[in-house]
Amino acid sequence: MKIESLDLSDEIKRFYENSGILELYPPQAKAVEKGLLEGKNLLAAIPTASGKTLLAELAMLKSVLAGGKALYIVPLRALASEKFRRFQEFSGLGIRVGISTGDYDKRDEGLGINDIIVATSEKTDSLLRNETAWMQEISVVVADEVHLIDSPDRGPTLEVTLAKLRRMNPSCQILALSATVGNADELAAWLDAELVLSEWRPTDLMEGVFYNGTFYCRDKEKPVEQPTKDEAINLVLDTIKEGGQSLVFESSRKNCMGFAKKAVSAVKKTLSKEDREALAGIADEILENSETDISSVLANCVRAGTAFHHAGLTTPLRELVEDGFRNGKIKLISSTPTLAAGLNLPARRVVIRSYRRYSSEMGMQPIPVLEYKQMAGRAGRPRLDPYGEAVLLAKSYEELVFLFEKYIEAGAEDIWSKLGTENALRTHVLSTISNGFARTKEELMDFLEATFFAFQYSNFGLSAVVDECLNFLRQEGMLEKDPDILVSTVLGKLVSRLYIDPLSAALIAKGLREAGTLTELTLLHLICSTPDMRLMYMRSQDYQEVNDYVMAHAGEFSRIPDPFNIAEYEWFLGEVKTSLLLMDWIHEKPENEICLKFGIGEGDIHSTADIAEWIMHVAAQLAGLLGLKGAKEATELEKRIRYGAAPELMDLLDIRSVGRVRARKLYEAGFKTTAELAAASPEQIAALVGPKIAERIFKQIGRKGTAPESTTTEPLEKGSPEGQRTISDF
DNA sequence: CAGGATTCGGTATAGACAGCATGTC
DNA sequence: CTATACCGAATCCTG
Numbered sequence: 001m002k003i004e005s006l007d008l009s010d011e012i013k014r015f016y017e018n019s020g021i022l023e024l025y026p027p028q029a030k031a032v033e034k035g036l037l038e039g040k041n042l043l044a045a046i047p048t049a050s051g052k053t054l055l056a057e058l059a060m061l062k063s064v065l066a067g068g069k070a071l072y073i074v075p076l077r078a079l080a081s082e083k084f085r086r087f088q089e090f091s092g093l094g095i096r097v098g099i100s101t102g103d104y105d106k107r108d109e110g111l112g113i114n115d116i117i118v119a120t121s122e123k124t125d126s127l128l129r130n131e132t133a134w135m136q137e138i139s140v141v142v143a144d145e146v147h148l149i150d151s152p153d154r155g156p157t158l159e160v161t162l163a164k165l166r167r168m169n170p171s172c173q174i175l176a177l178s179a180t181v182g183n184a185d186e187l188a189a190w191l192d193a194e195l196v197l198s199e200w201r202p203t204d205l206m207e208g209v210f211y212n213g214t215f216y217c218r219d220k221e222k223p224v225e226q227p228t229k230d231e232a233i234n235l236v237l238d239t240i241k242e243g244g245q246s247l248v249f250e251s252s253r254k255n256c257m258g259f260a261k262k263a264v265s266a267v268k269k270t271l272s273k274e275d276r277e278a279l280a281g282i283a284d285e286i287l288e289n290s291e292t293d294i295s296s297v298l299a300n301c302v303r304a305g306t307a308f309h310h311a312g313l314t315t316p317l318r319e320l321v322e323d324g325f326r327n328g329k330i331k332l333i334s335s336t337p338t339l340a341a342g343l344n345l346p347a348r349r350v351v352i353r354s355y356r357r358y359s360s361e362m363g364m365q366p367i368p369v370l371e372y373k374q375m376a377g378r379a380g381r382p383r384l385d386p387y388g389e390a391v392l393l394a395k396s397y398e399e400l401v402f403l404f405e406k407y408i409e410a411g412a413e414d415i416w417s418k419l420g421t422e423n424a425l426r427t428h429v430l431s432t433i434s435n436g437f438a439r440t441k442e443e444l445m446d447f448l449e450a451t452f453f454a455f456q457y458s459n460f461g462l463s464a465v466v467d468e469c470l471n472f473l474r475q476e477g478m479l480e481k482d483p484d485i486l487v488s489t490v491l492g493k494l495v496s497r498l499y500i501d502p503l504s505a506a507l508i509a510k511g512l513r514e515a516g517t518l519t520e521l522t523l524l525h526l527i528c529s530t531p532d533m534r535l536m537y538m539r540s541q542d543y544q545e546v547n548d549y550v551m552a553h554a555g556e557f558s559r560i561p562d563p564f565n566i567a568e569y570e571w572f573l574g575e576v577k578t579s580l581l582l583m584d585w586i587h588e589k590p591e592n593e594i595c596l597k598f599g600i601g602e603g604d605i606h607s608t609a610d611i612a613e614w615i616m617h618v619a620a621q622l623a624g625l626l627g628l629k630g631a632k633e634a635t636e637l638e639k640r641i642r643y644g645a646a647p648e649l650m651d652l653l654d655i656r657s658v659g660r661v662r663a664r665k666l667y668e669a670g671f672k673t674t675a676e677l678a679a680a681s682p683e684q685i686a687a688l689v690g691p692k693i694a695e696r697i698f699k700q701i702g703r704k705g706t707a708p709e710s711t712t713t714e715p716l717e718k719g720s721p722e723g724q725r726t727i728s729d730f
Numbered sequence: 731c732a733g734g735a736t737t738c739g740g741t742a743t744a745g746a747c748a749g750c751a752t753g754t755c
Numbered sequence: 756c757t758a759t760a761c762c763g764a765a766t767c768c769t770g
Contacts, residue, residue, distance in 0.1 A: 076746075102748050122747040154747065252743050254761075291755085311745055336744050356759070358743040364758035499748045532748080539742070599742090607746075614749055621749085643754085659754040693755095 001029035007037050011093055012061050025051045027198035034194040037062050041174040041193035045184035047201050048377040049346060052177045056142040059175050064095060064115040068139025072118045075145045076342045077101045084118045100127065121158045126499050128164050129431050138172055141165055145341065146176040149452055150415035156424040159417060163450040164437065179374060182414035190455040203380035204387040207408045210235060211394040233263050235351050235391060236332050240270045244348025244385060245325060248334045249375050251354040253310045259334040260301045260308040267331055268304035278329045279303055282320055289316050292592040292602050302330060309335040312601020340375045349389045350379040370412040417453035420461060422468050426502050429469040430478060434488040434496040444486060476506040494625055500618045504530035508619050511558050512628040521556045523630065523637055524582045527615045528575040534611060535574040536581065539599065546573050549580065582612050586640040588660055613641040648672065657696050662689050674701050
């Protein structure tokens with residue numbers, strides 16, 4: 001099917017033809033035949049890289065140019081910015097594109113001027129909770145990676161959000177994009193959607209198993225040279241020899257880094273002079289970006305054309321690795337499943353070095369077929385590689401047979417809604433009521449009838465769980481007591497808007513109410529005892545230290561569980577360990593030291609601090625609303641967690657381009673406030689932080705200084721929360 | 731006796747969304 | 756509670 005023949009405006013057709021797209025891929029053509037451009041709901045369950053994005057674009061452009069508004073829902077922030085950048089290419093067509101995620105946000109209402117908006121599923125939910133007006137104008141919703149409905153922690157949000165959007169805009173077109181799953185027909189039926197099911201790929205994919213020096217595919221086998229003792233390295237070298245790159249999936253970070261290191265000497269030999277120079281440049285950028293031990297290991301790997309990629313790396317480092325791979329310099333990325341879903345980063349050959357992964361409940365377990373397909377699907381760059389190869393490794397003939405049956409010949413699993421537990425429902429029940437989607441139990445059940453859970457299981461089973469949720473929410477004062485109607489209280493509305501688990505909010509409120517003195521530790525641990533926090537695991541070497549710390553600070557914890565209750569106490573120690581990490585962070589311990597002490601990466605520090613900052617914000621808000629102690633303390637801690645700094649630096653941190661390190665330098669040199677800084681000579685400051693930064697600093701405080709106002713020591717906003725405190729009665 | 735191979739025991743185990751208001755080194 | 760791979764240390768083997 002030709003682009004030219006589509007029912008689209010000429011400018012759209014020209015846009016695609018100019019970029020070299022003249023003809024649709026077969027699955028895309030099928031989607032058009034099934035009504036993609038006529039506003040029909042559609043579920044496309046087709047492989048990665050077979051043109052899902054184009055489908056979404058066509059539907060969105062068609063609708064937007066007819067005066068509509070499109071919402072593109074993604075599961076990852078990184079994916080949101082990838083799509084955002086792509087859609088910005090439509091600006092020539094007069095189309096405005098916006099992005100909304102937790103870390104990057106054009107203000108809600110301002111977002112509404114855009115024609116296409118990219119958002120994560122949680123952010124979409126949050127926008128709904130905040131009753132963002134423009135959401136009613138949405139005419140197309142694209143739900144990317146919709147198979148994530150199966151995910152226990154994030155699936156419920158996605159399905160409830162889709163149900164809300166459909167309830168709000170019944171005429172809105174839904175385009176759901178999914179990996180191939182077992183029960184795509186069921187998912188399509190739930191969405192009242194036509195189903196496009198296809199295994200077609202633009203680049204051939206050969207899936208097979210490597211065993212005993214040979215790569216076995218379905219219908220052919222090919223020997224691979226064995227210059228080294230490591231089979232995976234030999235596969236990598238073989239790919240390089242053919243001019244391709246490899247992506248190696250590992251099941252742990254340690255292995256992931258280990259393999260990149262191990263491959264260094266072999267891969268290095270294959271590099272050209274230009275490659276070496278380009279790689280040295282990337283390595284230097286890595287070192288400029290981060291000074292931890294891990295980043296110097298990464299830099300050394302990159303110099304040799306290998307790299308590793310996992311969530312312990314900060315975002316800039318990950319991006320450097322991804323870009324280096326995309327432009328062909330890095331020959332091998334050894335990765336945890338970070339790269340399996342999401343980002344578009346294909347390679348000639350994918351090697352799955354371990355198909356088993358540890359889970360605390362089940363021990364080592366084979367990964368799901370769906371996940372295997374996602375990794376294998378990364379093989380083969382469209383238009384660049386003649387074919388792609390996905391390789392599993394077997395140590396025995398039996399294993400080879402097993403792998404063929406289990407993964408290569410097998411279809412993906414069915415997906416199942418995970419909405420049916422109190423943990424999943426609690427927050428959505430509250431937000432549904434808070435938003436006025438339901439004012440009675442019947443209306444609530446009626447709304448839930450529209451979820452995938454009800455479609456799969458009937459919502460009969462939901463009723464009892466919903467009652468549990470309602471009881472909980474009433475008991476915690478988030479819903480009015482009246483049993484006949486469902487109305488959220490002021491507290492309930494706040495909890496819904498702050499996007500926190502009502503259980504977390506309840507725990508925080510209880511902790512603040514019952515606390516004696518509120519120390520840093522008390523508040524941090526309170527945050528860490530919340531289900532929204534992500535905890536660190538205890539390693540055996542941690543027990544001693546963490547336990548000693550608990551003993552020494554016993555009075556500062558709101559509650560210490562009985563050590564003989566092993567499971568509960570173990571959990572508690574994990575909370576304390578995470579609190580200790582945050583303590584180190586807000587006392588300005590250097591990042592590398594924290595990494596070494598806790599055995600984590602820089603990326604983990606930031607993500608932990610990020611969550612903690614959010615929950616601390618919630619604590620401050622709750623304390624304010626409920627008139628509990630701790631509002632001031634929590635607000636300060638929120639800021640300290642954001643910057644990772646001690647209290648005495650708070651004033652200096654208000655200056656842009658001054659973070660924990662520079663603020664400390666200035667402070668130690670005797671410039672303890674912005675006022676003292678304003679009185680200093682530019683030379684003094686330049687000696688401390690460099691002339692460029694010094695100039696920036698003076699530009700900011702200088703401006704304040706020249707303002708006719710006064711010479712008070714607080715030229716910058718230090719908002720006192722007094723007066724805006726509302727005491728709710730309950 | 732040195733150096734490499736082998737075995738044994740201890741140990742650790744993927745990822746990532748959200749509020750709010752603007753810019754770390 | 757279920758497994759496995761890796762690491763380092765101790766031990767064994769070989770030239």
